[in-house]
Amino acid sequence: MKAIVYEATGPSSVLTLRDRPLTDPGQGEVRVRLVVSGVNPTDWKSRAGSGSKNLDAPKVPNQDGAGVIDQVGPGVAGFNPGDRVWLWDVAWAGSEGTAQEYVVVPASKAVALPDPESFDTGASLGIPALTAHRALTSNEDGPARLSPGALAGRTVLVTGGAGAVGHAAIQLARWAGATVITTVSGDRKAELARRAGAGKVINYRTDDVARAVREVAPTGVDTIVDVNAPANIEADLDLLKPGGTIAIYAASPGESLTVPIRESMTRNVRYQFILTYTVTDEQKQHAVAAVTQALAAGALRVGEEHGLPLTRFPLEQTPAAHDAVERGTVGKVLIDVAPAA
CATH class of the missing domain: 3.90.180.10 (Medium-chain alcohol dehydrogenases, catalytic domain)
Structure with a gap:
């Protein structure tokens, strides 16, 4: 072979x-x-x-x-x-x-x-969908396994919604009933995020991100699925609901994150770092089961037409x-x- x-x-x-x-x-x-x-x-x-x-x-x-x-x-x-x-x-x-x-x-x-x-x-x-599932279930009082309605009443912010993990996070969050906001860097990526199912798409290079997010979530978002935490940390803390979670799944070799401690304490923020390979067996089983269910429901699609x-x-x-x-x-x-x- x-x-x-x-x-x-x-x-x-x-x-x-x-x-x-x-x-x-x-x-x-x-x-x-x-x-x-x-x-x-x-x-x-x-x-x-x-x-x-x-x-x-x-x-x-x-x-x-x-x-x-x-x-x-x-x-x-x-x-x-x-x-x-x-x-x-x-x-x-x-x-x-x-x-x-x-x-x-x-x-x-x-x-x-x-x-x-x-x-x-x-x-x-594989990696994108299972990572996205862990990010979306990392909130302290959230579900361990996604299913239809599991995120009803919650708002999720996905940074980098045109990437593979961001795309999966948008689709899974929408399938689970969340209100989905995403940030992107240009018009083409914005269109891709819309096709994936994001309810609100924000171009962070031209739009006022904080204002645009607050229009959808006046009291803040429940979970942020973040592709670039070092660049976004201050904005994340400003937009996160008290008790919310910032799920961080990407980093370059040697990259570090400076966490504003007092601001994080004030909001009782949870930081969830994610490497899908090393999550617990139970978390992985939940992710595989949920992705299987979403796939059978036609909620996970790829290709230009699906974002x-x-x-x-x-x-x-x-x-x-x-x-x-x-x-x-x-x-x-x-x-x-x-x-x-």
């Missing part, structure tokens, strides 16, 4: 296309024929490392993907060859990611993909796909691993 492999961290040029033998699934595992692999910022950051460093074993990049179960290992119930699935956290704490034609994973990391949904959608869920443009590369151009994500390409970067049929 064809696979993208790297043996040392570094620039995207460390990624090479190779032939590798197929591996059979073991106890509790399934083998999936990948159709589409999704690329996230953590994929290129993991590959880049903190400089050139040889790895103990060759590694296949990328956490997210979607495809068809090819073989079922002993002890696996509920799956059969030919079932369509989406995958999550595939490469975490291991060496096998989704940038290859076949991957063996624990059956728990494969989730049924409804027939009406595309493999593109499946490959776009998340797709940029595609063939498997052999995985280095270019990583570079595209590192450059901040708007929307979702996908890798076409193999034909759907």
Whole structure:
């Protein structure tokens, strides 16, 4: 089978296309024929490392993907060859990611993909949707699992609503009944956020953000899903309702955050830092279950018409796909691993 492999961290040029033998699934595992692999910022950051460093074993990049179960290992119930699935956290704490034609994973990391949904959608869920779910359930008195009506009466502010996590947060929050406000940096991104379902879209470069938010939420917002906390912290504190939560899920290597302590104390603010790989098992199970329910309801969609443009590369151009994500390409970067049929 064809696979993208790297043996040392570094620039995207460390990624090479190779032939590798197929591996059979073991106890509790399934083998999936990948159709589409999704690329996230953590994929290129993991590959880049903190400089050139040889790895103990060759590694296949990328956490997210979607495809068809090819073989079922002993002890696996509920799956059969030919079932369509989406995958999550595939490469975490291991060496096998989704940038290859076949991957063996624990059956728990494969989730049924409804027939009406595309493999593109499946490959776009994983990190973005599970991160968004944790952010939206991080409020102290909020639900542990999203469902229709779970956020009714609440207001959520999503900064960077045109990004993959922001897009998922808008869609999940709207599905759960929240009033959704988002900030973006330009007209095109504003249109994408509207297509995702945001009720109020604010261009932070031209609009008075505080005034625009207060028009929707006079007493403040309940939760802020923040892509750039160091830049937004003062505005966040001004716009947050007392007892509210700032959920922080993104950072550059070595980046730090200066927290205004007195202002945070006065508002009894909760700061929730999020790395989806290391949330508790219960939180992850809630997230997977909620995303599955939202997906079945048609609430999680991708593509330009749904506010998340797709940029595609063939498997052999995985280095270019990583570079595209590192450059901040708007929307979702996908890798076409193999034909759907």
